[in-house]
Amino acid sequence: MLAPLKALEQLQARLRETISALPLDQPDGFASLILEWPHALNTAPDLAGPQFHFAHNHRGERRAGYGIAGEWLAEGPERLPRLRAAVTRATANWQQIDPDETGFSGFGLLGLAASPHPPLHADQDDLPNALFWLPELALCSRSGQAALILTTPLPAQADALLSRWTARLDQVVPLLDQPALDPLTPAHLERGASEPDREIWRDLVFAALDEIDQERLEKVVVCRRLRLEGHRRFDLARLNAALTYLFPSCQVIQIRRNRSSFVAATPERLFTQYRDRIEADAIAGTACRADDAERDAEITKGLCACEKNLREHQVVVDAVTDGLRQCSRHLEPADGPRILQLNNAQHLWSVVRGQLLPGVDVFRLAELLHPTPATNGQPRQVARDWLRRNEPLERGWYTGVAGIVEPDLTGELWVLLRCARIDDRIADLYAGAGIVAGSDPSSEWQETEHKLAAMATALQFA
Numbered sequence: 001m002l003a004p005l006k007a008l009e010q011l012q013a014r015l016r017e018t019i020s021a022l023p024l025d026q027p028d029g030f031a032s033l034i035l036e037w038p039h040a041l042n043t044a045p046d047l048a049g050p051q052f053h054f055a056h057n058h059r060g061e062r063r064a065g066y067g068i069a070g071e072w073l074a075e076g077p078e079r080l081p082r083l084r085a086a087v088t089r090a091t092a093n094w095q096q097i098d099p100d101e102t103g104f105s106g107f108g109l110l111g112l113a114a115s116p117h118p119p120l121h122a123d124q125d126d127l128p129n130a131l132f133w134l135p136e137l138a139l140c141s142r143s144g145q146a147a148l149i150l151t152t153p154l155p156a157q158a159d160a161l162l163s164r165w166t167a168r169l170d171q172v173v174p175l176l177d178q179p180a181l182d183p184l185t186p187a188h189l190e191r192g193a194s195e196p197d198r199e200i201w202r203d204l205v206f207a208a209l210d211e212i213d214q215e216r217l218e219k220v221v222v223c224r225r226l227r228l229e230g231h232r233r234f235d236l237a238r239l240n241a242a243l244t245y246l247f248p249s250c251q252v253i254q255i256r257r258n259r260s261s262f263v264a265a266t267p268e269r270l271f272t273q274y275r276d277r278i279e280a281d282a283i284a285g286t287a288c289r290a291d292d293a294e295r296d297a298e299i300t301k302g303l304c305a306c307e308k309n310l311r312e313h314q315v316v317v318d319a320v321t322d323g324l325r326q327c328s329r330h331l332e333p334a335d336g337p338r339i340l341q342l343n344n345a346q347h348l349w350s351v352v353r354g355q356l357l358p359g360v361d362v363f364r365l366a367e368l369l370h371p372t373p374a375t376n377g378q379p380r381q382v383a384r385d386w387l388r389r390n391e392p393l394e395r396g397w398y399t400g401v402a403g404i405v406e407p408d409l410t411g412e413l414w415v416l417l418r419c420a421r422i423d424d425r426i427a428d429l430y431a432g433a434g435i436v437a438g439s440d441p442s443s444e445w446q447e448t449e450h451k452l453a454a455m456a457t458a459l460q461f462a
């Protein structure tokens with residue numbers, strides 16, 4: 001392993017050698033310079049300013065982005081087509097220069113709040129409603145290989161760019177080979193208010209059941225927010241490390257534009273698109289875990305045989321299949337349900353796979369699939385309208401989606417669950433539960449407690 005100083009000198013020398021290969025005088029578009037990093041990255045530093053991290057322990061994948069080379073925002077019901085038009089135009093000329101032949105390329109982040117409608121009381125610090133973000137410096141690590149990727153809008157002036165990027169490398173490289181952080185001794189967190197409280201939750205579930213009884217809705221997902229307060233400022237690098245350790249099969253996500261950070265450890269992909277192959281998750285139907293293996297196996301068996309949970313699950317499988325049918329030339333029958341076991345909960349899980357029609361990109365897929373009835377309801381628009389009128393909180397990015405987009409605008413999006421918005425010592429955690437005929441308010445409340453436990457446990461170590 002190279003000592004950090006040597007690595008920094010080598011990278012800066014490589015930058016000076018290769019920057020002239022960038023087509024800096026082109027009148028528009030972007031150029032990315034990809035520099036090899038000699039081994040896998042086991043952390044992504046927490047730097048001041050806008051940044052995002054994605055880490056998936058089981059896959060051995062990590063991506064991070066710092067600073068802004070380009071960004072596009074949208075809101076309202078047309079947010080996805082608008083964003084697609086702007087991003088397609090702006091990235092039509094996106095040159096990737098990979099002198100070390102790493103095979104990596106520059107990437108962007110696409111993220112969406114749950115609802116296309118901006119909140120009535122928008123907070124300065126909130127993430128925008130819909131965002132496509134090209135970072136100035138990106139880190140990418142996969143299958144034991146890694147790269148640093150520098151991106152600039154075109155045209156650019158070579159000398160100014162060289163000094164800017166040299167300073168960027170100065171800032172990040174010395175932090176890259178830090179050993180993985182040990183978690184802190186678990187701290188006690190103060191439990192604040194839940195919104196809605198238990199009584200209003202009960203009324204909300206009964207109101208949803210009434211709609212279901214009247215056959216206006218088949219399913220609707222209601223949610224709550226719980227505030228936790230720490231005695232020290234939450235350390236985001238430690239939180240990421242704790243989440244990656246506790247939830248190795250989940251995608252750990254952190255996104256910060258302003259002061260507060262949005263953090264999630266989500267088990268659920270909206271989809272993975274690779275060339276013309278598509279895979280989407282349907283995850284719905286939840287039970288708790290037990291320490292005792294025999295008891296745990298009984299709970300699993302109960303979940304697999306529970307008529308209410310299977311129905312709740314099938315609504316999601318059907319909606320995902322219908323969404324994909326509109327953009328696929330071939331779909332396989334849903335594979336599942338099987339059981340997805342996490343530390344704090346287990347779920348019914350099916351995967352829908354297919355082959356896409358030509359020209360389908362992440363924007364189109366997000367439009368067709370989001371929100372699935374796993375987080376919203378069925379029928380989609382009726383559930384959305386009902387939640388808008390009845391849910392007593394703003395979801396923000398909870399139950400939105402976020403993921404990594406490649407230069408050809410294919411990629412992977414994750415549903416933003418098991419998440420919190422964190423500012424200093426305050427963390428607002430979110431969780432919801434699917435209501436179908438036969439749901440019971442207190443078991444659904446209990447289900448949200450299990451879901452909240454994912455982030456609450458990790459926060460104790462941060």
Ligand SMILES: C=C(O[C@@H]1C=C(C(=O)O)C=C[C@H]1O)C(=O)O
Pocket residue numbers: 221268283284285286347374375417418430431432433434451
């Ligand atoms: C809504 C959430 O989770 C979703 C709802 C589930 C359910 O109702 O069984 C299960 C997994 C997720 O699709 C959440 O975690 O907040």
